[in-house]
Amino acid sequence: MKYILQLALKNILRSKRRTILTFMMLTFGVTVYMIMSSLYAGIDEVSFDNLVQFETGHVKMRHVNFDEDRPFSTDNLMTQKKEIYEKIKKHNFVKGVTDRINLLAEMDNGIDSMPVVIVGYDQSTDKDVFELAKFISKGKMEKDGAIIGVDLAKDMGLDIGDIANLTFRDVNGMYTALDIPVTALLYSGDPMANKMKIFMNIEIVQKNMDTDAFSEIAVKTDNMYNANKYAEILQKEISEADVKSWKTLSYEFANVVSTKKKAGNFILFVILIIAMVGIINTILISIYEKRREIGTLKAMGMLDKEVRNLFVAEGFIIGFTGSLFGLVFGTIANLYFIYHGLDFTSMMDQMGNMGASMVGVMKSVWVIKDYFVITFLATAASIFASYYPAKKVMDMQPVDCLRTVQ
Amino acid sequence: MFLKFAFRNLLRNKKRTFTSALSVFAAAMLVGFGYGWVNGVISLYSEGFIKYQTGNVRVVTQGYESREKFMPVDEVITNADEIAAKIRKINGVSSVEERIRFGILMGKDDNTVSAVGMGLDVKNNSFEFADKMIEGGIQEHGIYLGVRLAESLRLKVGEEILIASKTSQGGLNGIKVKVAGIFKMKMASFDKHFFFLNLADAKKLLKIQNGSTEIYAFTKNVEDSQKLGEQIKSVAGEGLSVKTYSEQMGGLDEILKMMKSIFLFIEIAILALACFVIINTMVMAIFERMREIGTLKALGFTERDLFVIFTGEGAMIGILGGIPGALIGFIGIYIWSKTGVNLEGMLKDVELPIEYVIHPMLSIIDIFGVLALATIVPIISSMIPARYIRRYLPSQALRM
Numbered sequence: 001m002k003y004i005l006q007l008a009l010k011n012i013l014r015s016k017r018r019t020i021l022t023f024m025m026l027t028f029g030v031t032v033y034m035i036m037s038s039l040y041a042g043i044d045e046v047s048f049d050n051l052v053q054f055e056t057g058h059v060k061m062r063h064v065n066f067d068e069d070r071p072f073s074t075d076n077l078m079t080q081k082k083e084i085y086e087k088i089k090k091h092n093f094v095k096g097v098t099d100r101i102n103l104l105a106e107m108d109n110g111i112d113s114m115p116v117v118i119v120g121y122d123q124s125t126d127k128d129v130f131e132l133a134k135f136i137s138k139g140k141m142e143k144d145g146a147i148i149g150v151d152l153a154k155d156m157g158l159d160i161g162d163i164a165n166l167t168f169r170d171v172n173g174m175y176t177a178l179d180i181p182v183t184a185l186l187y188s189g190d191p192m193a194n195k196m197k198i199f200m201n202i203e204i205v206q207k208n209m210d211t212d213a214f215s216e217i218a219v220k221t222d223n224m225y226n227a228n229k230y231a232e233i234l235q236k237e238i239s240e241a242d243v244k245s246w247k248t249l250s251y252e253f254a255n256v257v258s259t260k261k262k263a264g265n266f267i268l269f270v271i272l273i274i275a276m277v278g279i280i281n282t283i284l285i286s287i288y289e290k291r292r293e294i295g296t297l298k299a300m301g302m303l304d305k306e307v308r309n310l311f312v313a314e315g316f317i318i319g320f321t322g323s324l325f326g327l328v329f330g331t332i333a334n335l336y337f338i339y340h341g342l343d344f345t346s347m348m349d350q351m352g353n354m355g356a357s358m359v360g361v362m363k364s365v366w367v368i369k370d371y372f373v374i375t376f377l378a379t380a381a382s383i384f385a386s387y388y389p390a391k392k393v394m395d396m397q398p399v400d401c402l403r404t405v406q
Numbered sequence: 407m408f409l410k411f412a413f414r415n416l417l418r419n420k421k422r423t424f425t426s427a428l429s430v431f432a433a434a435m436l437v438g439f440g441y442g443w444v445n446g447v448i449s450l451y452s453e454g455f456i457k458y459q460t461g462n463v464r465v466v467t468q469g470y471e472s473r474e475k476f477m478p479v480d481e482v483i484t485n486a487d488e489i490a491a492k493i494r495k496i497n498g499v500s501s502v503e504e505r506i507r508f509g510i511l512m513g514k515d516d517n518t519v520s521a522v523g524m525g526l527d528v529k530n531n532s533f534e535f536a537d538k539m540i541e542g543g544i545q546e547h548g549i550y551l552g553v554r555l556a557e558s559l560r561l562k563v564g565e566e567i568l569i570a571s572k573t574s575q576g577g578l579n580g581i582k583v584k585v586a587g588i589f590k591m592k593m594a595s596f597d598k599h600f601f602f603l604n605l606a607d608a609k610k611l612l613k614i615q616n617g618s619t620e621i622y623a624f625t626k627n628v629e630d631s632q633k634l635g636e637q638i639k640s641v642a643g644e645g646l647s648v649k650t651y652s653e654q655m656g657g658l659d660e661i662l663k664m665m666k667s668i669f670l671f672i673e674i675a676i677l678a679l680a681c682f683v684i685i686n687t688m689v690m691a692i693f694e695r696m697r698e699i700g701t702l703k704a705l706g707f708t709e710r711d712l713f714v715i716f717t718g719e720g721a722m723i724g725i726l727g728g729i730p731g732a733l734i735g736f737i738g739i740y741i742w743s744k745t746g747v748n749l750e751g752m753l754k755d756v757e758l759p760i761e762y763v764i765h766p767m768l769s770i771i772d773i774f775g776v777l778a779l780a781t782i783v784p785i786i787s788s789m790i791p792a793r794y795i796r797r798y799l800p801s802q803a804l805r806m
Contacts, residue, residue, distance in 0.1 A: 073517040112476035115520035
C-alpha cells in the first residue's frame, strides 16, 4: 500500500501544471466554503444571543388574543400579574421573571417629530431576565431617566441630560404628554431598536397610561435550549396568556438562517461536482498518457487491481491535499473575519432593517465540524471520481499497451 | 464536409453524446431562467423606486432634503405650481406631481399606529391607487387608506376619523375626514402605513397657504432622467435641491447594477461547468480515435482540418443542448411573466417598494445575449481538448 502511494505521488508530480490546476479548483472551493460557513455561524450566534438577551428572554408571555398586526393596541395589555407570577415562580427551572409594557408614542424636539416605541421595564427584576445594561453605550440606567436608542438620539439631536418630549394615548384614548431626561444611550444588535426605542421605568409609563397593566412577561430559565419544552409546561397552567419560547418567536428569523444553510450546502455540492469532474479528467488523461508504463507494470506482474489502485491513489492524494490546502487558506482567511470582522455599518444604514437582529460589525466564529466534513467529503468524492476512469486500466492488455508509441 | 464528419462522429456513441448534451441543456435552461428572473426582480425594484418613491427627478427645498427622514411640513416650495408648470413644458416629461408627505400617529379606540400621509392629486398620480381600490372610490373629500392600515385601525368606508398633525407653523391641528376608499397596492410599506388625501385637504390640515413640499417629475424613458434633472435645475431657481432617482437611491442603484453583472458571471460559470462535461467527452473521443486521426493525417488532412472537425463535434454537442435549453428557459420565463409569481408570504413584511407579484422579464436583446452565451462557451471549451491532435505524428497515431 505504501509503495502504491509513493508511486502515485511521483506520478502526480510528473505533470505539475495539470495537478496544480485540479488542486486550485479544490483549494479555492474549500476556502470559499469555509469563509462562508464561519461567517454564517458567526451571524447566527450573535443574532440569537442578542435576540434572547434584549428582546425575547427564554420564554415570553403575551395576551391570549395578542394580534401581530396590531402590536400596540391596548387590548393586548394584561392585568393578572400576581396570579401569573405565582404560577410561573413555583417551577424550579425558572431563574427570573419580569414584565414590560410597549406602546407607540411620538417624540418631538420642537422642530421635528418622530414615531417611537416606549418600552417600560421593571427596574428591580428586568436584569433577572434581560441584559439591558450590556447594550448601553453611554451613561447609565437611572430610576427616573430614559435610555434612548443611539440613532434616535442622533436624529432628534438629543444627548445625555437633555429632555425627551413624548406624546401618546393612554388607555382611555386621551393624549398625554411626558417629559423625561435622557440618562443613557442604547446600542443594541437590532437596528430598529437603535432607531426608534426608548426604555424607561415601567411605573412612570403605567402612571401616564393610567393603568397598572403590562404587555408581556418574560422568563429566564436554567437552559435556553429547553425553552420549547418549558413554554409548553407553562402554557398548560397559564390560560391567561399565550406562552412562546424564543425559538418560536424568532421563527421567521430562524427560517432565514436555515435558508442560508441550504445555500451553503448547495455551494458545497457544486464545489464537489466541479472537483470531481476535474479529477476524472486529470486521471483519464494521465491513464492515456501512461499506457506504456501501465503495460510495463502489468507485464512485470502487477495485478490489474493494484494498477487500478495506483490511479485511485492519485485521485485520493489530489483530493486530500487539495482540501487540506483549502482548509489552511480558509483558516488564514478566517483569522481576518474572526478577529477583525466585516463592517456592514454603512450598508445597514442604507438597507434599514433586514429582519435579522445584528450589529453593524459581523464576526465569524470557528466551525470545528467543517474541518472534518470538508476533509471527509472532498477525499471521498475524489476517490469516487478517480475510481471510474481508473477502472479502465483493468481492461487493458499489457501487449497492446506496450505497443503504444508515445 | 468537416461538419458532416463531425456530425457523423457524434452519432457513433449516441449515449455519450446524449448525456453530454443533456448536461449543457440543463445548464442553459438554468441560465435562461435565472437571467429572466434576476432581470425581472431588479427592474421591478428600480421601477418601483421611481414610481413609488423617488420619481425620475424630485425637487424639494435644501432644508427638506437635510431633514428628509422627518418628512418636514414647514419646508415648503411656495411657488411649486409655477415650477411644476415650467417642468411640464420640458420635452420628454410625461407627468409632474406636487405632493406633501407627513408622518403622524393615528389612533382609534384601543389602537395606535404610525402612518405616513400623502397629499396629492388623487385622480392623477403615479401610485394609481384609484385603480387599486378594493372598497369605495374617489370622492371630492376624504381619506384613502392602505388595506392593512384600515384593518389595523378597524376602519371601514364611510366611517370618520380624526387625524391630528403638526402644522407647517409648528402648532397642532386636527381635521375630521371620512374614509372614502381602501386600496391594496400589494406592497407592504404602502398597504401597512400609507394613506392618501386630496392636496387641498392636506394643505388645510397642515396649514400650508401656498405651494407644496415636493415636486415629482416623471419621464417617458428612464435614460432621460439625468438630462431632465439638469434642465429642471436651470428652471427651478435658488435654494432648491433637484435630484434624479439614482442620486436619491445613493448606493442602492450601484448595488443593483453590480448585482446584474455578478449574476452574469455566475451564469457563465454555470455554463462553463457544464462544458467540463464536453471537455471530458472530447478527450475520450480523441484518445479513442487516435488511429483514425493517424489515418486522416496520413491521407493529407492538415492539423487545422482535424482541429475543426473535433472542435465542431464538441460545439455541436454544446449547441444541441444549449440552444434548446435556453429556449425552454425563455418559454418558461415567458409563461411566468404572464402569470406572475405571488410572493406575498415572503414580502408581506418587507418594507421596500416592491410588489408581491413578480413578473420575470426578458427583452429581445437578452434572448440573443443568452443564446450567444450558450453557443460560444461550448465552442471555446471544445477547443481545449482538440489540441491533443497536434501532439502525435501520423505514424505514431496509427500505431496506437
